Amino acid sequence: MSDITFSKPAETANSALFFRRWLRNPLQMGSIIPSSPALCRRIAAAVQRGPEEHVLELGAGTGVVSAALLASGVPAHKLTVVEIVPEMADFLREALPGVNVICGDAFDLKNALPEHLHGRIGTAICGIPLVLLPLERQRAFVEAVESVAPGKGFLLYTYCITSPLPYGKLGLAAKRLAWTPLNFPPASVWRYTPRPAR
Numbered sequence: 687m688s689d690i691t692f693s694k695p696a697e698t699a700n701s702a703l704f705f706r707r708w709l710r711n712p713l714q715m716g717s718i719i720p721s722s723p724a725l726c727r728r729i730a731a732a733v734q735r736g737p738e739e740h741v742l743e744l745g746a747g748t749g750v751v752s753a754a755l756l757a758s759g760v761p762a763h764k765l766t767v768v769e770i771v772p773e774m775a776d777f778l779r780e781a782l783p784g785v786n787v788i789c790g791d792a793f794d795l796k797n798a799l800p801e802h803l804h805g806r807i808g809t810a811i812c813g814i815p816l817v818l819l820p821l822e823r824q825r826a827f828v829e830a831v832e833s834v835a836p837g838k839g840f841l842l843y844t845y846c847i848t849s850p851l852p853y854g855k856l857g858l859a860a861k862r863l864a865w866t867p868l869n870f871p872p873a874s875v876w877r878y879t880p881r882p883a884r
């Protein structure tokens with residue numbers, strides 16, 4: 687396990703980039719500041735991964751969750767992050783050497799993710815503000831994850847008090863794994879998994 691944290695100047699650059707992107711597209715960002723270290727640690731603690739499996743982070747922003755995953759022991763070469771904003775993907779490549787950074791759309795994982803990773807994902811983590819999207823888009827996201835990580839579902843962090851997704855309508859089972867007041871606003875980590883068809 688290593689202690690991977692951003693230096694003060696990197697942290698400032700990180701927050702400034704995040705805020706700039708929020709001004710440009712608040713719905714795409716979903717938050718004005720990056721997730722707190724307390725939330726990132728809780729997300730990392732919920733990750734399950736076999737020795738050969740990869741962790742897939744969707745909507746990596748400026749990489750605070752990614753850094754917590756590395757610090758928790760996920761090897762850089764087993765971490766793939768997908769970020770739709772090219773400027774943020776460039777930032778991630780610089781900040782996270784050895785991590786596979788893909789500038790792409792998490793709703794198109796089948797094409798965005800190299801084939802050798804299909805079916806080899808231990809945990810997918812969603813940082814995209816799904817709660818703001820209509821049901822059809824949420825369904826498209828669930829299907830995108832299922833296309834590359836069948837049966838695995840995903841972790842989702844949220845500021846909502848109750849489930850941010852109508853999981854029954856999406857054919858998912860849901861479990862709240864963690865909550866922290868040490869985030870602005872306080873946040874929870876949920877695990878969603880596909881419900882077997884009856």
Ligand SMILES: C[S@@+](CC[C@H](N)C(=O)[O-])C[C@H]1O[C@@H](n2cnc3c(N)ncnc32)[C@H](O)[C@@H]1O
Nearest residue numbers: 715716717720721745746747769770791792813
């Ligand atoms: C709430 S921020 C989370 C950033 C970071 N993971 C954190 O916790 O601080 C959401 C991120 O998802 C990215 N995003 C939004 N839609 C996306 C999509 N369709 N595919 C990939 N990334 C997306 C945004 O650009 C933004 O960086």
